Amino acid sequence: MENKTADLNNKYETVIGLETHVELSTETKMFCGCKLSFGEKPNTYTCPVCLGHPGSLPVVNKKAIESAVKIALALNCSISEHSIFHRKNYFYPDMPKNYQISQYDLPVGVGGYIDINMGNYVRKVKITRVHVEEDTGKLIHIGSTGRISEADYSIVDFNRAGTPLIEIVTDPDIKSPEEAKQYMITLRNTLLMLNVSDCSMEEGSIRSDANVSVKLTTTDKLGTRTEIKNLNSFKFLQKGLEYEVERQIDVLESGREVLQQTRHYDNKTQTTKVLRQKEEAHDYRYFPDPDLVPMKILPDWINEIKSALPELPGAREKRYKNSLGLSDYDSAFMANDFEISSYFEETLKHHNNAKSVCNWIMGDFSAFINKNQVTLKESKISPENLADLVKMIDRQEINSKIAKSVFEEMYDSGESPQEIILKKGLKQISDTGELEAIINEVILKNPDAVSQYKSGKVKAIGFLVGRIMAKTQGKANPQIVNEIIVKKLS
Amino acid sequence: MGNILNRKDIVHIAKLAELEYSDVEIEKITSQLDKIISHIAKIAEADTTDVLSTSRVLELSNVFRQDKARESLSREESLKNAPLEDSGGFKVPKID
Numbered sequence: 001m002e003n004k005t006a007d008l009n010n011k012y013e014t015v016i017g018l019e020t021h022v023e024l025s026t027e028t029k030m031f032c033g034c035k036l037s038f039g040e041k042p043n044t045y046t047c048p049v050c051l052g053h054p055g056s057l058p059v060v061n062k063k064a065i066e067s068a069v070k071i072a073l074a075l076n077c078s079i080s081e082h083s084i085f086h087r088k089n090y091f092y093p094d095m096p097k098n099y100q101i102s103q104y105d106l107p108v109g110v111g112g113y114i115d116i117n118m119g120n121y122v123r124k125v126k127i128t129r130v131h132v133e134e135d136t137g138k139l140i141h142i143g144s145t146g147r148i149s150e151a152d153y154s155i156v157d158f159n160r161a162g163t164p165l166i167e168i169v170t171d172p173d174i175k176s177p178e179e180a181k182q183y184m185i186t187l188r189n190t191l192l193m194l195n196v197s198d199c200s201m202e203e204g205s206i207r208s209d210a211n212v213s214v215k216l217t218t219t220d221k222l223g224t225r226t227e228i229k230n231l232n233s234f235k236f237l238q239k240g241l242e243y244e245v246e247r248q249i250d251v252l253e254s255g256r257e258v259l260q261q262t263r264h265y266d267n268k269t270q271t272t273k274v275l276r277q278k279e280e281a282h283d284y285r286y287f288p289d290p291d292l293v294p295m296k297i298l299p300d301w302i303n304e305i306k307s308a309l310p311e312l313p314g315a316r317e318k319r320y321k322n323s324l325g326l327s328d329y330d331s332a333f334m335a336n337d338f339e340i341s342s343y344f345e346e347t348l349k350h351h352n353n354a355k356s357v358c359n360w361i362m363g364d365f366s367a368f369i370n371k372n373q374v375t376l377k378e379s380k381i382s383p384e385n386l387a388d389l390v391k392m393i394d395r396q397e398i399n400s401k402i403a404k405s406v407f408e409e410m411y412d413s414g415e416s417p418q419e420i421i422l423k424k425g426l427k428q429i430s431d432t433g434e435l436e437a438i439i440n441e442v443i444l445k446n447p448d449a450v451s452q453y454k455s456g457k458v459k460a461i462g463f464l465v466g467r468i469m470a471k472t473q474g475k476a477n478p479q480i481v482n483e484i485i486v487k488k489l490s
Numbered sequence: 491m492g493n494i495l496n497r498k499d500i501v502h503i504a505k506l507a508e509l510e511y512s513d514v515e516i517e518k519i520t521s522q523l524d525k526i527i528s529h530i531a532k533i534a535e536a537d538t539t540d541v542l543s544t545s546r547v548l549e550l551s552n553v554f555r556q557d558k559a560r561e562s563l564s565r566e567e568s569l570k571n572a573p574l575e576d577s578g579g580f581k582v583p584k585i586d
Contacts, residue, residue, distance in 0.1 A: 026557050027557050027558065027559050028557050028558065028559045033555065033558065033559055033560040034559070034560075034562045035559040035562065041565065041578060042565075042577070042578040042579045043565050043568045043569060043578055043579060043580070044562065044564075044565050044568075045562045046562055046563055046568045047562050047563050048563075051563075051568060053571070059553060059554070059555045060553065060554050060555065061554070061555060061557050062554035062555065062556060062557065063556075063557035064557070065554070084545060089506075091508055092585070093580075093582040093585065096580075139585075140577075140579065141585075142576070148585055151584055151585070152584060153576075153581055153582065153583055153584050154581075154582050154583075154584070154585055155575075155576050155577055155579030155580060155581050155582070156579050156580040156581075156582055157578075157579050158568070158580070283502075283506055285506065288545035288546070290545075290546065292553075293546060293548060293550040293551055293552075293553050294545075294546070294550075294551045295551060295552055296551045296552055
């Protein structure tokens with residue numbers, strides 16, 4: 001069975017293109033001053049513009065265009081100097097105007113790419129276009145199941161209608177469901193760094209549809225593709241695509257043809273089902289929106305936006321490697337996840353030992369949060385407290401064993417390491433007077449070890465240090481203890 | 491003159507616009523619309539080699555608003571023109 005699967009995987013190649021929609025986190029909608037909202041009472045954030053009342057006129061939100069330019073630049077696109085909005089016409093009650101304002105042949109950004117780090121190779125995914133449009137309203141289907149097919153009627157909530165939406169389309173460059181997932185992760189982290197969207201997958205502020213087909217390895221001709229919807233988590237994206245690739249191969253292997261369809265991923269059954277066949281109604285009759293004037297995105301404006309761009313994951317990874325001296329693996333780990341990277345950066349502001357901070361985040365900290373299934377941000381340890389802990393280790397105020405128990409306490413209580421050390425009396429004893437008294441006592445009580453040392457068995461000193469550590473519950477500064485004993489016994 | 495649009499085009503356009511016509515009407519509309527379109531098609535004869543495609547006659551560009559919120563309508567006002575309403579939403583017929 002496994003061999004058969006491997007054979008089929010060699011016989012066919014997977015071709016995936018993704019279309020990702022991102023809701024911008026502007027204060028207001030794309031074409032009117034209604035506030036963006038989530039989870040509010042239906043139809044409480046609407047106005048004549050986003051309700052499509054006759055005579056109302058849309059006006060472009062400048063910040064949304066700036067965000068679009070930011071995204072396009074981060075994805076290495078060229079910015080169209082001349083960009084306009086089109087009307088996309090269709091009959092569906094999720095928009096009150098019977099059209100959606102979108103972009104067609106003159107989008108804000110075209111022809112970019114993003115590098116996807118797959119661990120042992122890098123996939124360059126070309127970005128076809130980045131365009132601006134408005135989100136639709138929300139439909140609630142009333143019936144026994146809540147599903148559209150079994151609904152008696154539907155109700156429309158236009159609160160979301162008109163939310164600025166960026167569509168990012170890739171070329172069919174993605175070669176596996178795993179690459180698709182990694183693309184989404186990378187794209188999301190990039191968008192989070194740009195601070196243009198909250199990118200919440202649960203709230204649907206970033207969502208992807210996939211175009212997927214399989215083709216014989218021996219030909220360049222692409223197979224018939226299907227469009228998969230409802231891939232609303234990284235896991236579903238990968239699982240849904242895996243299922244669909246397998247399904248298409250099965251269809252072809254049984255001598256049938258893959259039909260051009262839109263399919264819906266059902267995460268309960270982990271399968272895809274037909275939503276609709278490609279039909280002639282897929283003709284949106286785009287035409288330039290006469291209510292909106294063209295945008296001229298000129299070099300001065302682009303440069304202004306460019307100069308305000310934050311450091312992006314790729315550049316950050318390089319800096320960690322070259323300036324902070326982290327290994328390849330560590331650099332990628334610290335740079336490519338927005339949350340981890342922000343935490344790392346914040347910690348470094350308080351204590352600039354990149355290597356140690358990185359080790360703590362990747363080691364003990366990751367182990368704890370993985371075990372408890374929380375994120376760094378949700379944990380009780382603030383970057384400042386982690387920095388203080390590492391600082392104390394670096395200054396040899398506590399040893400690594402005590403540091404671990406302090407860390408555990410920090411994780412449970414959220415207290416600062418200073419507080420915990422004070423409360424539990426864990427502070428390292430570096431006071432020579434105090435240590436000398438203990439050392440004298442240990443020397444007196446262990447004449448055998450002392451004489452062994454004096455007769456040349458240097459290792460015997462380890463035994464004495466061990467006794468001292470035990471007496472101080474590990475709090476003695478080992479380096480100072482060593483110095484004092486050597487002095488005393490020579 | 492004529493023969494830019496045929497019967498098939500008209501049926502397609504009617505379907506996209508969710509309009510229903512009888513065969514006789516389709517026949518009539520095809521011939522009428524074809525005449526109109528053929529007449530307008532004259533414009534295609536103009537030489538536009540060095541002319542940028544224009545979608546508006548106004549010399550305006552970059553008309554923007556700042557991202558500042560203002561009051562929205564109350565729900566009552568929003569729903570005032572709704573033919574039917576339910577649970578604070580616009581009620582629409584079953585979607586096929």
